[in-house]
Amino acid sequence: MNAGQRIELALSNALDTPEAAATPPLLNRAMHHAVFPGGARVRPRLTLATAFACGKPESDLALAAGAAIELLHCASLVHDDMPCFDNADTRRGRASVHKLFGEPLALLAGDGLIVLAFDIIARAAARPGQGQKGAAVLSIVAQAVGSIHGIVAGQAWECEPAVDVAHYHRAKTGALFAGATAAGAAAVGAEPGRWRGLGSKLGEAYQVADDLADALGDAAEIGKPCQQDVANGRPNAVRELGVEGAVARLKGLTEEAIAAIPDCQGRDELEAIIRGQAKRLVPAQIAAQEFRVA
Amino acid sequence: MNAGQRIELALSNALDTPEAAATPPLLNRAMHHAVFPGGARVRPRLTLATAFACGKPESDLALAAGAAIELLHCASLVHDDMPCFDNADTRRGRASVHKLFGEPLALLAGDGLIVLAFDIIARAAARPGQGQKGAAVLSIVAQAVGSIHGIVAGQAWECEPAVDVAHYHRAKTGALFAGATAAGAAAVGAEPGRWRGLGSKLGEAYQVADDLADALGDAAEIGKPCQQDVANGRPNAVRELGVEGAVARLKGLTEEAIAAIPDCQGRDELEAIIRGQAKRLVPAQIAAQEFRVA
Numbered sequence: 001m002n003a004g005q006r007i008e009l010a011l012s013n014a015l016d017t018p019e020a021a022a023t024p025p026l027l028n029r030a031m032h033h034a035v036f037p038g039g040a041r042v043r044p045r046l047t048l049a050t051a052f053a054c055g056k057p058e059s060d061l062a063l064a065a066g067a068a069i070e071l072l073h074c075a076s077l078v079h080d081d082m083p084c085f086d087n088a089d090t091r092r093g094r095a096s097v098h099k100l101f102g103e104p105l106a107l108l109a110g111d112g113l114i115v116l117a118f119d120i121i122a123r124a125a126a127r128p129g130q131g132q133k134g135a136a137v138l139s140i141v142a143q144a145v146g147s148i149h150g151i152v153a154g155q156a157w158e159c160e161p162a163v164d165v166a167h168y169h170r171a172k173t174g175a176l177f178a179g180a181t182a183a184g185a186a187a188v189g190a191e192p193g194r195w196r197g198l199g200s201k202l203g204e205a206y207q208v209a210d211d212l213a214d215a216l217g218d219a220a221e222i223g224k225p226c227q228q229d230v231a232n233g234r235p236n237a238v239r240e241l242g243v244e245g246a247v248a249r250l251k252g253l254t255e256e257a258i259a260a261i262p263d264c265q266g267r268d269e270l271e272a273i274i275r276g277q278a279k280r281l282v283p284a285q286i287a288a289q290e291f292r293v294a
Numbered sequence: 295m296n297a298g299q300r301i302e303l304a305l306s307n308a309l310d311t312p313e314a315a316a317t318p319p320l321l322n323r324a325m326h327h328a329v330f331p332g333g334a335r336v337r338p339r340l341t342l343a344t345a346f347a348c349g350k351p352e353s354d355l356a357l358a359a360g361a362a363i364e365l366l367h368c369a370s371l372v373h374d375d376m377p378c379f380d381n382a383d384t385r386r387g388r389a390s391v392h393k394l395f396g397e398p399l400a401l402l403a404g405d406g407l408i409v410l411a412f413d414i415i416a417r418a419a420a421r422p423g424q425g426q427k428g429a430a431v432l433s434i435v436a437q438a439v440g441s442i443h444g445i446v447a448g449q450a451w452e453c454e455p456a457v458d459v460a461h462y463h464r465a466k467t468g469a470l471f472a473g474a475t476a477a478g479a480a481a482v483g484a485e486p487g488r489w490r491g492l493g494s495k496l497g498e499a500y501q502v503a504d505d506l507a508d509a510l511g512d513a514a515e516i517g518k519p520c521q522q523d524v525a526n527g528r529p530n531a532v533r534e535l536g537v538e539g540a541v542a543r544l545k546g547l548t549e550e551a552i553a554a555i556p557d558c559q560g561r562d563e564l565e566a567i568i569r570g571q572a573k574r575l576v577p578a579q580i581a582a583q584e585f586r587v588a
Binding site: 019020022023024025026027028031079082084085102103104105107108109110111112114115116118119121122123125126128130131132133134135136138139142143145146147148149150152153155156157158159160 | 313314316317318319320321322325373376378379396397398399401402403404405406408409410412413415416417419420422424425426427428429430432433436437439440441442443444446447449450451452453454
């Protein structure tokens, strides 16, 4: 089974336990709609790639951490799409959760996914010998989505009268990428702090790519509304740097990410994975014209 | 320090770490508004009382579990009060979070409190020798608030066309009470399953008391809008049993709870605590007229 298949299976196993048949049916459907079919699953791939690079390709705790991070990412999209934030009708080319199931179930689906995320890490941590590593992974993941430096903080900076843009992006996007690499390391007993730089740089690259997609993409291709940053008065790299500047920044960040990979057994494979993922980040129309990532 | 003081200190410590100074200021205020000043803190008291009854009055993990449960309870109130659910303008005698800070920050404050709750359990679990017990506590707490049998499920049953009332109450209120006792036991290495019955019965009693307060109370006294169950078409014990019937049921459930206390070192003290708490559950006007709990 490759990494993508392991991630999909872990997500299915998380949502479709025999016990989960007792979930209120509409809530159950709303939670599935939020998670399946997914996007590129880039964060859990990064968690597994980190564990792999540390020499532990089969860690159940790393897989649980990756799946949890993806569930938290999906939860944040559901809540972000709601009318009181972006009021987005579409996501991944389909109706957003609140559009299909209504606001109450969207709010609850997000809450339910947050809780489920922590539960699946706790279950993996309950296995013999995994308790201490599990506790470390849990804290890393909690802080990556939390109210101080995590996703919740990032979203909340949008509600403040004055925002530091770099700080905003670090919290809203960067923190979960940095958490994805750090959690992958902690899950296999490696030092998580050494792995944050790689995740942070990839998070920044991903944010620039998202800004490019928002500014240039068409909604049908990227599966969600475009031009939302301008519409919602949010910072966007294309507005600040222009298209060429943003593309150059994306390229530079990819190289910085690769330079930030710590010494480890699987450095070369990890570099290849990152270059492969980076190619996917460039909007198709630009990639076709002028831009090649390595 | 008594139990109430320990709980308030644990909640303050959870929200006011030195790191938390970096929280977006409005979000920080919204989260504090949701937690302080609190209600009776009945769930964390139950967690500590259970750990105490098991012979471990000083467990940091039990204290973390209790504080986490209280944060999750507060988060659920913030989300329940939002316009898409109860649209309640007041809570604990003050403006509700969304009324004071707006819907986006109310949504985020709830999310942030959910994440913080799991983080404080993870931090306590990271201490030497606490990893396995911490993982067990985390799963118990996650399931008590989750989408299958927990608070999220309970709230979601309100969105279904057909609802089993007992099932609804068990999820919406009973699960967190059962989780409070089970987590207190698991935190100190006792068998959590034996302690669920006590928590469930107290949760049922608390629900009946809440129904009485909703039907009879005045908003100024209970600090939130009354007659909400009728207004929102929700089941209510007073509608089903009448006032006298509901009061008798509350009394009966308190006795059933006491009968459900497992054999343990501190049985007598726990019984006294429960009888003391039960007195607080009866709306003042009824207690003055006719009803005495033991």
